[in-house]
Amino acid sequence: MQVTDQTGSLVVLSRPVQRIVSLVPSQTELLAALNLDEQVVGITKFCVHPENWFRTKTRIGGTKQVHPDRVRALAPDLIIANKEENVKEQVEALAAEFPVWVSDVNDLPSALSMIRDIGIITDRGQPAGQLADKIATAFAKLASFPPKKAAYLIWKEPYMVAGGDTFINDMLTHAGFENVFASQNRYPAVSEEALLNSNAEVFLFSSEPYPFRPQHLETFQRAGRTCLLVDGELFSWYGSRLLQAPAYFSILQQQISQAANGVHGT
Template sequence: MKNFHDQTGKRVFIPSPPLRIISLVPSLTELLYSLQLENEVAGITKFCVHPESWFRTKKRIGGTKNVDVNAVQLLQPNIVIASKEENVKEQVEAIAAFCPVYCSDIANLNDAYEAIEQIGLLTDRSAHAKELTQQIKQRFAQITIAKQSLRCIYLIWKKPYMSAGGDTFINEMLTAAGFENVLQEQKRYPEITLEQIAALNVDVVFFSSEPFPFKQQHIDAFTSEWQYQMPQIKMPALQIVDGEFFSWYGSRLLYAAEYFKKLRESLFLSDEFTH
């Protein structure tokens, strides 16, 4: 039996080792896969798309915001992994009434490292988890940040447009990648209008692939609306980005640094910034 505080400060009593795990957090489901817990993971959410083999074969217990608590109980887990931001408090508390719950609360890279190592501890994969965090740290340390920092806005939603504020993991990733989030003084995910974006004089607007699945058609609509309403104002560069690299905080971080490097290179080599 393991006994420690999770990232929300709650004391959790964990069977050692847990034999049946349910993950309510897509990025931490991928982490469990990286920690080689194929046989131990009994259930995941419908948004746990990595790895694809688990997405196709593991029992799904609803979404991150609408967990089927009865389905969780029927699977008889002895540990459920949740997230303060991604899951609904009342649903997590209902699960905690019949099963231990480890709840993450991640706003920055240090929080992510701590969560990886805590999950490694509770699943008897401590050595593997520590090796993983060391690899991630090394890769982020290799990011060379140019003196020129591009001012950006990171959009996560449409109708209304919503963006990432300064107290989010996304903001942490933008900073680590060498971008300046012009909304870093705001909290959480503020709504923003086209006119407000124009007034902020940004270099680039990022359109995330999640949670709203921005695609080229949305870029085209944004462009048309801008040109119609504000033809006299130069439009910033518009870039669709893979939201998993900005908001997933498990083993996906292993590949984030290289993605950020290529993203910066592509922007600095584009026509927007070479004239």
């Protein structure tokens, strides 16, 4: 079977695929949702969902530091990677030995395409298509919120925010926010002063990759800004977890309304 991945590379696969290694947490969870427990033989140390896989599957390193010897020992007939989350040189080295399918997800449409494509290459086309349709329907039913200017923080020391060419930025738009750093690419570092001088009405502090806590919001709250701790997985995971995102975004808007009325943080 010959398929083209989301980066435009041709991948030759055996049929059916029997031994899968996933290098991406959100795509690992997708494979579980597609009932591929027997086929998935390796995951990363960051693939925390589902919990039983995290406890029992062989870990081949991290998303940025894959151990090729551990991968070889698993003899995969398919490796699933991602353009942003994995290191290009490591992926290319693996592709010289094994079939590697690479996703490139920047928004909801490309996430839905990824879900459908992975379903096809793993012989789960029908359930993957149904899952993608459910996610699309859930987002279509999401209420339209008056846009609020926001900054989405992913790191501290230095502060880093989500830029405009990220999947997070697209989720912010769906959730009713206008990213004040949308003119910048990827995840730029910004100073505390620049954050406070921005026109952000809301500061969203993500649970990952930096685990922000309530005390990290205090400086911004003292400046009179609306601040919320948010579930980073529901803004950045682009697999089956997307099904939960619309309901979460609705709850988040309710929390922001409460915060605007004097109840800061969560």
